[in-house]
Amino acid sequence: MEKKRFGSVSLLLIGVVLISLLAGGCSVVQVNPEKDKQQVVAEIDGTPILKESFNNYMAYYQMYYNASSKAFPTGDELKTLKTDILNDLVRVNTLTAQAKKDGVTVDEASIGTNTDSMIASLKTTLGEEKYANILKTYNTDTTSFEAFMKTFLIDYSYSSTQETNYTNSLKADPSKELNTVVGKIGDEEIKKDLYNYQLANQELTTYYQTQKALATDDATMKTTNETIFNTIAEQKAMTQYASEKNITPAQTDIDNFIKTEDAFLNYMLQGDEQLQQFLDTKYLTIAQYREFEKQEATASATITAVKASLKDSIKVTDKEIKTYYDENKQSYDTSTVSAKHILTSDQALADQIYAEAKNIKTAEEFDALMAKYKATDGVEDASDLGAFSYNTMVSAFSDTAFKMEVNTVSEPVKSDYGYHVIYVYAKTPGEVASLEDKKDEITETLKSDKVSDEYDKLKNKLVAKSKITINEIVDPAETYVEQLKKDLNVKVYEKRI
Numbered sequence: 001m002e003k004k005r006f007g008s009v010s011l012l013l014i015g016v017v018l019i020s021l022l023a024g025g026c027s028v029v030q031v032n033p034e035k036d037k038q039q040v041v042a043e044i045d046g047t048p049i050l051k052e053s054f055n056n057y058m059a060y061y062q063m064y065y066n067a068s069s070k071a072f073p074t075g076d077e078l079k080t081l082k083t084d085i086l087n088d089l090v091r092v093n094t095l096t097a098q099a100k101k102d103g104v105t106v107d108e109a110s111i112g113t114n115t116d117s118m119i120a121s122l123k124t125t126l127g128e129e130k131y132a133n134i135l136k137t138y139n140t141d142t143t144s145f146e147a148f149m150k151t152f153l154i155d156y157s158y159s160s161t162q163e164t165n166y167t168n169s170l171k172a173d174p175s176k177e178l179n180t181v182v183g184k185i186g187d188e189e190i191k192k193d194l195y196n197y198q199l200a201n202q203e204l205t206t207y208y209q210t211q212k213a214l215a216t217d218d219a220t221m222k223t224t225n226e227t228i229f230n231t232i233a234e235q236k237a238m239t240q241y242a243s244e245k246n247i248t249p250a251q252t253d254i255d256n257f258i259k260t261e262d263a264f265l266n267y268m269l270q271g272d273e274q275l276q277q278f279l280d281t282k283y284l285t286i287a288q289y290r291e292f293e294k295q296e297a298t299a300s301a302t303i304t305a306v307k308a309s310l311k312d313s314i315k316v317t318d319k320e321i322k323t324y325y326d327e328n329k330q331s332y333d334t335s336t337v338s339a340k341h342i343l344t345s346d347q348a349l350a351d352q353i354y355a356e357a358k359n360i361k362t363a364e365e366f367d368a369l370m371a372k373y374k375a376t377d378g379v380e381d382a383s384d385l386g387a388f389s390y391n392t393m394v395s396a397f398s399d400t401a402f403k404m405e406v407n408t409v410s411e412p413v414k415s416d417y418g419y420h421v422i423y424v425y426a427k428t429p430g431e432v433a434s435l436e437d438k439k440d441e442i443t444e445t446l447k448s449d450k451v452s453d454e455y456d457k458l459k460n461k462l463v464a465k466s467k468i469t470i471n472e473i474v475d476p477a478e479t480y481v482e483q484l485k486k487d488l489n490v491k492v493y494e495k496r497i
Helices: 008-014 033-038 051-067 073-102 108-126 128-137 141-173 194-208 218-244 252-269 271-280 287-310 320-327 347-359 363-371 395-401 434-467 474-486
Strands: 040-044 049-050 181-185 188-191 337-342 380-390 414-417 420-427 469-470
Touching: 008 194, 033 051, 040 051, 040 271, 049 051, 049 073, 049 414, 051 073, 051 218, 073 474, 108 128, 108 194, 128 141, 128 420, 141 474, 181 194, 181 218, 188 194, 188 218, 194 218, 194 252, 194 271, 194 287, 218 287, 218 469, 252 287, 271 287, 287 434, 320 434, 337 347, 337 363, 337 395, 347 363, 347 434, 363 380, 363 420, 380 420, 395 414, 395 420
Parallel strands: none
Antiparallel strands: 040 049, 181 188, 181 469, 337 380, 337 420, 414 420
16 A cells, blocks of 8 residues: 655644643653663664654654644554654654765754744743643753754754655656556556556545545555556456457547546646646656556547447346336326425424424415525525426435425425425426337336446456455655665664653
């Protein structure tokens, strides 16, 4: 699954103004305080990181949690937090060590001045006593903490610059990243370029549907990666099947897929500049994206052609047609009902409205009730729906409305939208289409349903033949840091924290 680095707890240090503090924490065991904080918790190129630095980082993080009104972790969550903080401390120092080797420079004097201002704000916000108490909790003091903050903020600037330089170098030559093998489908290796194309589409689709970014937690990424690999496996399996059966995709289907996808892209990202900025996060160019889009369009059109070939062999009996007609007969009725409704999200509110509405006999009376409740919290809609056929509304609504007498009010009706109190003010009789009139339409519907079932069986059978293997998919920045740890002989002593 996509492995995300710690998220750099140190990012919180930049621009954070602490506004409240400390209601508790986790005390460091103080058998021998001085000896304890001199323990080496990590080494980078022979340079030790002392527990004193870790303690100071924990002290800051305790402050941050309380300032953000977050409950400070306990138990296993606290153990995880400690590990994350140590790892971030090591990450920053590792990148800093390499940055200095590479001749990276930062404005240390300016950072030092900003640190002085931040520490002064801390003391003012917390008060001298609380400021000192939280440091004491973590076996540190003002001198040690303030020195750590100055050093760490400078190191953070070095590490950020180094990471940015690496990211820019990847953008200039992303071949190593994009050629990374992230899994296999059967014997075929799947590389990061195709994976990143699919991931980009997953992110765009998720945002379109939810107005939120695709989550990056382990569970979500596991599901996302399974979806991506299953999609690729389906496309490859169906392309092979079509080739063996001499099934050819229609060019019009390919063109329509690309047209639809491009319209979606233009809706989500305004022009090529925004598209390229988005693709930069995946180390892809627009040209590469378009090439994968063409491949996917061909695969999609191939699947459509496969389904069409399956449809030709599917038979529908007269009995099946008659059964479907009888079960859906009401939907062929051209009769209409005219109704008004008050829709609520809460059943108790709907019951209250119905208690006032149940004896209403005129549209004017129901209009007055709609006006009364229209602005009430929990009322989602209060309107005249006009005339509608059975199929226009959700079945729960239509089932009730079409059975009601004119100038009557229904008890609350539950649908996927909430609870409806319905007032019917007119009915217009219509005709019910005959079985013969609907036979061809029903035949096509039943065939389509059967095609879906047959296609799913075929797809599952073919995909199952190609074993899917998904590797651990690592963020390139994390890969870079892990390589630096090897190059700089980094050692971490997690048990000492």
